[in-house]
Amino acid sequence: MRKSADSEDSSSLLSDQSTDMASSDTGDNGAPQYHEANPEPMSEDAKQRERDFRKKLNQAAREIVSDSIHARVKLIVHRPDYDQDSKRQYIRLSQELMPVVQEIARKTLPLLEHETSAEFERNRYYGSRFQADSVAYRDYRYFAKKRTPSESPSLVVGLRVDESASMSAFGRLEAAKRAVIAVYEFCRLCQIPVVIYGDTADVSKLEQMSLYAYADFDKPDVHDRYRLMRIQARSNNRDGMALRIMAERLVQAPQQTKLLISISDGQPKAMDDYTGSYAARDMQQTIVEYERKGVAFLASAIGQDKDVIHDIYGQDKFLDIANLREFPARLVRIIARYL
Incomplete structure (x- = not known):
């Protein structure tokens, strides 16, 4: 498998997790207790690089939709920050997940080596x-x-997270965060380039579509894992626009296999009149267009509109997530199948 030039050795993963945390003892349940370290302020050069990267993402996203029905939608791509609360939340959610993710990666990596040597x-x-x-x-x-x-047996993964208001119900938001952590850490362990975006619609009249770039293969950062904790339930959802932007990002990546996974709890709905058959048709046309360009789609349905999501994506691209606790491991195993 071809390794990403910007990826880091998988052996450094656990040490990365403690870059800004230190563990000196264990709790009653044997789990490590983490103590906050003083965060280092971002340098002016680093801040400027972040601003430049955010500007690049905005320009690219607007160009991607310029010839679509979303051309007039007011779009902003955000690059979320992180804080100590983000780190604490990541530690809480990841401690249970990491042994499972590491075990799947441990079984996957030898297969990758064998597959490459077998040509x-x-x-x-x-x-x-x-x-x-x-x-x-x-x-x-x-x-x-x-x-x-x-040819190269390489893979690039895109993960789109629906941040509509309904994600706040029935534990869906935490389930989505757990799944995102699992995918992100698995991809890092296997050195798979990954892009993880959240999206919502209709935050305001001047921001009709919002994208949140939590992790991006063009600018990998070990602190992206903390940015993932800023995923939240917000407003409406304009799914077709989000899928188009992320799918085009994957098309532009050099990796041979391109997998785009959408985590959503409901059908598309945004102002004005982006709903029902009109929105579903937009999504289906986007999927067909980018499947022709080599992107494989999977929809993970974790809410009440599973039948609608099934009808939009089709049986072969639909995952019915009935057990939210098993969702992270199931998603990681599916990604491993594409390697």
């Missing part, structure tokens, strides 16, 4: 070699094909 690309819809061990997955990716010298 066969697995889990394809067609090919010269039949993989009997893949039949159990029932996704029709039963074949392997010989990889030419120019």
Whole structure:
């Protein structure tokens, strides 16, 4: 597998987690107790780089939708900050998840090495070699094909999080955060480039679409894991616009396999009249357009509108998440299947 130039060694992951925290003892349950360290202020150069990156993201997003039905929608891409509360929340949610994520990564990495050395690309819809061990997955990716010298078994992952107001109900928001942590840390362990955005609509008349760039493969940062904790329930959702922007980002990435996962609890709904069949048709047209460009879509439905989400994406791209506690591990295992 080709490694990202900006990725870091997986062995440094746990030490990264303690960059701004220190552990000196354990609690009654054996879990480490973390003590806050004084955060280092961001330098002026670093602040300027963040501003430049945010400006670049805004320009790119507006260009992507300039020829779509969303061309006149007032869009702002934010680059959320993080604080000590974000770090504490990350530690609380990640402690239970990390052993599971690390175990899946431990089993996946040797397979990647074997797959690369064998020079066969697995889990394809067609090919010269039949993989009997893949039949159990029932996704029709039963074949392997010989990889030419120019091909790479690389993967890039996009994760879109619906930040509509309804995500605040029934533990959905925390379930989404747990899943996002699991995906982010798994991708770091396996050195997979990942982009994680949240989105909402109709914050104001001057901000009809809001994107939140929590992690981006163009500017990886070990502190992105803390930014993920700024995901929250906000307002409406303009799903087709978010999918288009993220899918285009994946198309522009050099990795061969491009996977875009959407975590959502409901059907699209935004002002003015972006709802019902009109919004569903926009999403379906976006999916078809970018599937032709090589992007694979998966929809993780965690709310009451599962039937609507199923109808929009189709059975082969739909994940019915009935058990929110099992959601993170299930999502990570699915990503591992694409490697």
